[in-house]
Amino acid sequence: MKLKEFPVLLKDCAQLYIADYGTTAVIRISGRATFVSSVSFKKLVNGLIDRGYVKFTLDLSHCQLMDSTFLGVLVGLSRKFVNSVQSILLFNPSDQVRDMFDNLGILDLFGSVDALCVENDLVSAVPNDDLTNKSELTKNSLAAHQALMNVSQENEVKFKEVALFLEENLKGCS
Numbered sequence: 098m099k100l101k102e103f104p105v106l107l108k109d110c111a112q113l114y115i116a117d118y119g120t121t122a123v124i125r126i127s128g129r130a131t132f133v134s135s136v137s138f139k140k141l142v143n144g145l146i147d148r149g150y151v152k153f154t155l156d157l158s159h160c161q162l163m164d165s166t167f168l169g170v171l172v173g174l175s176r177k178f179v180n181s182v183q184s185i186l187l188f189n190p191s192d193q194v195r196d197m198f199d200n201l202g203i204l205d206l207f208g209s210v211d212a213l214c215v216e217n218d219l220v221s222a223v224p225n226d227d228l229t230n231k232s233e234l235t236k237n238s239l240a241a242h243q244a245l246m247n248v249s250q251e252n253e254v255k256f257k258e259v260a261l262f263l264e265e266n267l268k269g270c271s
Contacts (some may be wrong), residue, residue: 100180107260110128110129110133110134110137110225111126111127111128111129111131111134111138111160112127112128112151112222112225113125113126113127113134113137113138113141113222113223114127114220114221114222114223115141115220115221115223116216116220116221117221118151120150120151121148121150121151121152121153121154122145122150122152122154123153123154123155123156123200123213123215124138124141124142124153124154124155124156125155125156125158125159125215125220126138126156126157126159126160127159127160128159128160128161129160129161129162129164129181129228130160130162130163130164130167131162131163131164131166131167132164132166132167132234132237132238132241133234134167134225134239135166135167135170135238135241136234136237137223137225138167138170139170139174139237141197141223141228142174143174146174146177146233151178151184152183152185152186153184153185153186154186154187154188154213155185155186155187155188155220156188156189156193156213156215157187157188157189157190157194158189160190160191160194160197161191162191162193162197163194163197164195165201165241165242165245165256165259166237166238166241166242167241168197168198168203168241168245169209169240169242169243169244169245170237170240170241170242170244171185171203171206172203172206172241172244172245172247172248173240173241173244175206175207175259181206181207181208182205182206182207182208183208184208185206185207185208186207186208186209187207187208187209187210188209188210188213189213200249201245201248201249201252202249202252203245203248206238206248210264231267232267235263235266235267236267239260239263239265239267241262242256242259242260242263244266246260253268254261262264
């Protein structure tokens with residue numbers, strides 16, 4: 098199946114919430130953090146970085162799972178910081194999500210916090226982007242998997258075929 102034929106389902110898209118604290122933000126990821134929601138997440142964080150934000154706490158209390166594209170986006174974002182362990186913090190990932198980080202050898206790229214106090218009046222939902230642009234989804238997924246492949250040889254072996262598949266589909270999107 099070509100990626101351009103793959104149905105993009107909004108129901109599979111994680112809902113993002115943000116609490117703004119100046120140069121620090123808490124981003125709650127609720128639901129399934131997949132390739133579909135990774136574009137909105139990446140745009141959100143890049144926009145905040147461009148506006149001078151230097152620290153992000155990801156509240157994963159309500160995150161059911163993260164796929165490899167979303168994890169690769171996180172790796173790519175971590176590279177924007179001199180010390181990502183102090184700049185991107187994880188709060189309360191499920192065992193399944195933590196295992197995904199650990200199995201891909203990326204857990205040590207991120208810090209963690211044991212407690213999180215978010216003022217509810219500062220929390221706002223982040224609107225989902227129009228997710229019908231298959232070319233953008235494919236480019237994002239390819240970049241994310243390349244970021245994971247750059248972490249370790251094991252990841253290169255795991256994702257080489259995925260990257261080739263995405264490159265081929267990207268040619269078809271042009």
